[in-house]
Amino acid sequence: AQSVSQHNHHVILSEAASLELGCNYSYGGTVNLFWYVQYPGQHLQLLLKYFSGDPLVKGIKGFEAEFIKSKFSFNLRKPSVQWSDTAEYFCAVNTGSARQLTFGSGTQLTVLP
Amino acid sequence: ETGVTQSPTHLIKTRGQQVTLRCSSQSGHNTVSWYQQALGQGPQFIFQYYREEENGRGNFPPRFSGLQFPNYSSELNVNALELDDSALYLCASSLAGGRYEQYFGPGTRLTVT
Numbered sequence: 001a002q003s004v005s006q007h008n009h010h011v012i013l014s015e016a017a018s019l020e021l022g023c024n025y026s027y028g029g030t031v032n033l034f035w036y037v038q039y040p041g042q043h044l045q046l047l048l049k050y051f052s053g054d055p056l057v058k059g060i061k062g063f064e065a066e067f068i069k070s071k072f073s074f075n076l077r078k079p080s081v082q083w084s085d086t087a088e089y090f091c092a093v094n095t096g097s098a099r100q101l102t103f104g105s106g107t108q109l110t111v112l113p
Numbered sequence: 114e115t116g117v118t119q120s121p122t123h124l125i126k127t128r129g130q131q132v133t134l135r136c137s138s139q140s141g142h143n144t145v146s147w148y149q150q151a152l153g154q155g156p157q158f159i160f161q162y163y164r165e166e167e168n169g170r171g172n173f174p175p176r177f178s179g180l181q182f183p184n185y186s187s188e189l190n191v192n193a194l195e196l197d198d199s200a201l202y203l204c205a206s207s208l209a210g211g212r213y214e215q216y217f218g219p220g221t222r223l224t225v226t
Contacts, residue, residue: 004155006155032212034214036217042219043116043117043217043218043219043220044156044203044205044217045217046214046215049214051212090155090156092155099144099146099161099168099169099209099210100146100158100161100169100171101146101148101156101158101205101215102158103148103155103156103157104155105153105154105155106153106154106155
């Protein structure tokens, strides 16, 4: 069964700092990769997704992620964070044969104004 | 276009009781997935329904059961509630297949005392 690890549980940054959140998964086959965000008091919503092709994917609100197959990683990046990026971020994976998403434990990002 | 809705928002039950949670999927979506999110954890997959049939199940005991109706809405039933069942229960709707985004509802917060 696949699993997802997010090693940063809580990240605190100042506005304009650069962000990188780590995500590693364990599965040897083809995977679909996702980053979801949960803003305070709101639903989980999709930031970006990777299925195939260019390993650098761009999502909403200036976020991007890079799939590195050899490292089983799908790290989330943003060059310059804003206070409004304060939220919890979840990495998730599903495989070609499994339809359910397997989530990491999440990273709480706090951006200080 | 109406998003995913869930009811009730909050629920308090006593250990040993039974509970039913409800989910209305987004218009056009034929697949509903249920997740349990314990405090400080990522969502964990309970099961998925497609065309009124269970289409995959996570590591949850049989006292967690579900239904999907012809209009694609869904119910999650939990019998013999335990204290550890206290969590946020999330419903997500999508089209069938792992490459389709799952759209999440706001969740039902269940507290078992």
